Amino acid sequence: MSESAELPLWEVFVRSRRGLSHTHAGSIHAADAAMALRNARDVYTRRGEGSSIWVVPASAITASSPDEKDPFFDPAADKVYRHPTFYDIPDGVRNL
Amino acid sequence: MRTAYALRLGDDGLILSHRLAEWSSRAPELEEDVALTNIALDLLGQARTLLTHAGLLEGRGRDEDDLAYLREERDFVNCLLVEQENGDFGHTIARQLLWSTYQLTLLDELTASTDATVAALAAKAVKEVAYHRDHAVQWTLRLGDGTEESHRRMQAGIDRMWPYTTELFERDAVTDAAVALGVGPDPGGLRSRWDAAVDAALADATLRRPEDTWAPAGGRRGLHTECFGRLLAEMQHLHRSHPGARW
Numbered sequence: 182m183s184e185s186a187e188l189p190l191w192e193v194f195v196r197s198r199r200g201l202s203h204t205h206a207g208s209i210h211a212a213d214a215a216m217a218l219r220n221a222r223d224v225y226t227r228r229g230e231g232s233s234i235w236v237v238p239a240s241a242i243t244a245s246s247p248d249e250k251d252p253f254f255d256p257a258a259d260k261v262y263r264h265p266t267f268y269d270i271p272d273g274v275r276n277l
Numbered sequence: 278m279r280t281a282y283a284l285r286l287g288d289d290g291l292i293l294s295h296r297l298a299e300w301s302s303r304a305p306e307l308e309e310d311v312a313l314t315n316i317a318l319d320l321l322g323q324a325r326t327l328l329t330h331a332g333l334l335e336g337r338g339r340d341e342d343d344l345a346y347l348r349e350e351r352d353f354v355n356c357l358l359v360e361q362e363n364g365d366f367g368h369t370i371a372r373q374l375l376w377s378t379y380q381l382t383l384l385d386e387l388t389a390s391t392d393a394t395v396a397a398l399a400a401k402a403v404k405e406v407a408y409h410r411d412h413a414v415q416w417t418l419r420l421g422d423g424t425e426e427s428h429r430r431m432q433a434g435i436d437r438m439w440p441y442t443t444e445l446f447e448r449d450a451v452t453d454a455a456v457a458l459g460v461g462p463d464p465g466g467l468r469s470r471w472d473a474a475v476d477a478a479l480a481d482a483t484l485r486r487p488e489d490t491w492a493p494a495g496g497r498r499g500l501h502t503e504c505f506g507r508l509l510a511e512m513q514h515l516h517r518s519h520p521g522a523r524w
Binding site: 188209210211212213215216219220223224227 | 306307308309311312315411412415419
């Protein structure tokens with residue numbers, strides 16, 4: 182297992198079936214993209230979870246920082262009118 | 278003869294499955310650990326179907342467990358290649374490349390078998406084994422065309438496993454009967470496709486195809502290499518110590 186640290190890290194996104202979006206499943210180590218795809222297949226879709234896989238170099242992902250959590254996310258908390266449940270649905274509308 | 282043929286196919290899968298399972302918790306990386314044991318489980322699944330089938334054809338009331346765990350070394354008819362020790366990772370990948378290329382061409386023919394169970398198994402297994410071969414080809418390429426050390430080890434693996442491939446294409450009374458009954462192909466007829474696929478994989482990986490020198494055989498007659506007894510001892514130990522043990 183000692184070599185694992187030297188191999189690049191990849192983030193794995195799996196789509197369980199058509200129509201759904203790819204969801205982050207976890208991460209794996211691999212030497213290159215082709216091997217990353219195969220490793221992801223072996224580790225995350227062995228029980229029939231997937232119909233499509235994306236692998237992305239972990240280094241290519243820019244993540245929001247925990248320090249920025251408040252300015253990033255708190256302002257959304259009191260804007261109830263952004264949720265569809267805030268609005269009354271007119272009687273005649275069936276599919277909204 | 279149909280029994281003997283199914284038994285060979287089943288034994289090949291069972292024994293290679295056990296070898297690959299020996300990598301469990303010891304592979305170079307966690308991801309590879311899962312990959313190799315996935316392959317082992319595919320092969321075990323195939324072996325279960327085939328051994329159960331062989332037991333039914335035989336008609337002596339032996340089930341898959343009886344055949345896997347209660348036969349003696351001389352009763353196993355797997356080829357010598359699948360029982361060879363794992364060695365380092367390069368040796369294992371070499372064995373996988375040579376075997377899965379062979380198994381894929383064989384399964385391709387077996388989908389047309391007149392034995393319905395064998396044909397159905399082949400149709401399912403061909404997808405599994407196509408992945409096994411892809412796994413082996415990808416690693417062969419990276420190790421062969423990788424560093425000087427990985428190239429050296431990968432070539433050593435190919436050289437080590439190579440002599441045992443001749444046996445895969447041998448004809449004997451069982452394969453002749455299989456051909457006559459439409460159960461399985463003439464093994465010799467698989468050779469040219471195997472050659473082409475293996476040659477291409479080796480060339481891509483900058484590896485040398487070894488000369489055909491000595492060609493050990495005997496697996497199909499129950500004459501195995503020295504390492505096989507130790508494999509059986511480990512594989513059968515639990516069942517023999519605790520007959521009928523269950524989870």
